[in-house]
Amino acid sequence: MRFSRFKAAVASGAALALVLAGCGSDSGSGSELAGSWDEIVAAAQEEGSVTIYSTHSPDNLEALKQAFEAEYPGITLTYVRGTDADILPKIEVENSTGSGVADVHMTTDAGWINRSFDTDYSAEVVAPSLDNPDYDRAESVLEDKFFLTSATVFGLGWNTAQVPEGLATPDDALDPRFDGKVGIQNPNGIPTYVDMYRKIDVDYGENYLERLAETNPRIYSSAVAITQALASGEVWVAPMAASNVLTEKDKGAPVDFALPENPWGVPWYSHVLASAPNPNAAQLLADFLITDKGQEAISADYLSVLPDVPGTGVPGSTVTAQDVELGDPDTLDPETVQEYQAQWEQLFLG
């Protein structure tokens, strides 16, 4: 009997060890960045896959995947869409454990971008498309690491079945009949939204946030979720909707979008991660992102970093992503953001 127990314990221990050994080697290929651009392209084909973490809209990331894989048939693009609150801790853990999963990371968090200049999170970006004069490298690349990729402008969104007359100004969203029917973003863990709330409180008119809180708004994790809530009719209006409402409109959803007089916008910056398991494919994706084809995919219904890209931009305007300013990192440090979050919760949930 004693022997059999011993065998059982050894067997279970061995199974555990096998699992740990077998499953512990999921991480990257461990390849290094090649020398010339041609060598990088060839090495990227060898790597055969690339992963991007992004807060951009899932539809646009899917379009990016299609476009990239059409351009480079040997390389599979995997995208992971989440909010900054979801993604930034993952980037930090992957860096600290050396278990890189993501190759490229796209964010709007000005404070985090600024803080990461002092870390080893990013590799130098060498993509030749950065030197396209239309891109304006001096304006669009930070510290040779973060490169401007796209931008969004937040405006007024509404459900056309419930609000056929639409919205013209942010004040229209505060109509008492929209009580409980207004969708807003939760800034928890997302400094970009903290920046947004501070700015619209000034730009949308006096005490806008206090008046907004009186409408008993419903809270969503991101603008993307608000777009879906508008489409489903769960909320009827959103004073800070993303322009991808237009993508849902094209699919037949009963929604529409308009820009107010002082829209709030935010640019996306991307960087190649130092912990990238596919460093060459990462550079190739970085390059593709700022080509016309890349922009047509990632910036559809958003602002492009290049002029005249079909399907991007604001109708009737030549505004590009470079016209949208990144937030002030000095006011977006973790302590200040946490303090604002507490105030915000007091106002909207208290």
Added chain:
Amino acid sequence: MYAALILVLAYLVVWPLFKLQSLAFENGAAGYRSQYGRADIVTTLQTTAALAFFSLVIAMVCGTVLAFATTRLPRRMGFLRLVPILPIVIPSVANVVGFAFLLSPGPGYINILLRMLPWWSDLNSGPVNVYSPTWIIIITGFSLTSFVYLFVSAGMQNISGEHLEAAQIAGSTTIGTFFKVVLPLLRPSLVYGAGVALLLGLGQFTAPLLLGQNEGVKVLATEMYLRASESPINFAAAAAAGSPLVIMGILVVFGQRALLGNQTRFVTHGGKSFSPVGGSSHWATAIVAVYGLVALILPLAGVIIVSLTPFWSGTLSWDLFTLSNYRALVTTPGIVDSVVTSVVTSIVAVLICVPIGFGVANLMVRRQDLRILRTVADLITALPMGIPAVIFGVGFLLTYTEPPLILYGTKAVIILVYVVLMIPFATRMQLTALISMGDKYEEASAVSGAGPVATMARITLPMLRPTILSSIALMFILLTHEFAASLMVRSATTQVMGTLLYDHWSNGSYTLVAAMAILMSAVTGAGVAVAMLIGGRNVLEKL
């Protein structure tokens, strides 16, 4: 050898908890100060307590009534006995999103129907708000009902028919018998079921996370998740948030033992086993059917409708129906991978759990001499039952993102946390079977000249086979649904079905979420079907 087994278990179960607590106390208990200095902490604690208490009340009432009702089903309605167990087979994330599709204040299908009633026709939203604490409690209560039902119906099987007949002869009505005879005799099952349901309610994660964010409803389990997913990650505050749940878990486990005391008072075995008194009842059919409709069919119907539409909307028309969401299951990155990861990690974890459970059960039953080791083993294997999965999730994330063993982003860490979560099930079920087997068979085998290995291979294991198969089925079902711990230890590209579903829910991809919920249920359903093929048709009833 048992000492080595216990050491491995202690490393897996206790070490992550210890690491969390020591971190929470670092820097003058900075974790506690950060978490319990929050302005909304009192509300969070109140909501957690209310969720646990009221969902427990709902589950106890529904679970007990259902257990009694299923004993009085007419013969041809016998298949309804499975209904109270089925919510365990439907993944909780699928169930919760199903209720959201039905009861969202705006486009929820049931709300739209209710607004057609004359007295609610002037409403433009509601009358039900699935995102409110009240409805989170009700939905949680329904999901806990199955667990209470399992314990109570098992207890009910042990009540002898003689007690009931005596009550009937003495002139008691059915309801009188229920309150005066059945309920008092069920005390051990009720106490045990209540303890388990209370702990599950306290650590409840899925419904508050998926529904509560919309209105800022916070409980301790979701606070743990939020602290562990901030940038920078605040493990110390997350650990502090989970501490009351750990303490309650330990108190409830000890409390249950104290409350039950001398169990011989509850010996109910007689010459006849529990059998319906006064024949079958149609009200029993009605009760079980209504529960099945509300807890199972309606949320599933909500999920199916949304999965067949291009976008979630309160207005339905036939020309909107599409199968594109099901096609998207194949084309959307990660979904097929998540199914494979869920199935593979669940199977491997179950295969590791069975021998561990067998080892511990053997220690408990056959080695009365190793008193200390038995007590330690008993405590360690009971811990994961009392402590919410999200705490183990955070503990594992912390432990395995640091040297010496960095397993972040691997399937191994998911398997390890699954093993820990399932140890109580693997151990308790085999323990019960071994106790009821007694030692006569093994002694007979030894007398006949068989060695220990032959006895185990030819006597013990074959006799344990039904129990082992049942425990495998139960563990597989629970693991393919697992959400709370998986959410913490997954990486962006190593996802299980539940965590990927949550990501799509957060992104507002409701129609894809609906199709994924159906897929998840199908995967678990396939697992149950395989279990029934191997373990017999009544494998679910053995749960």
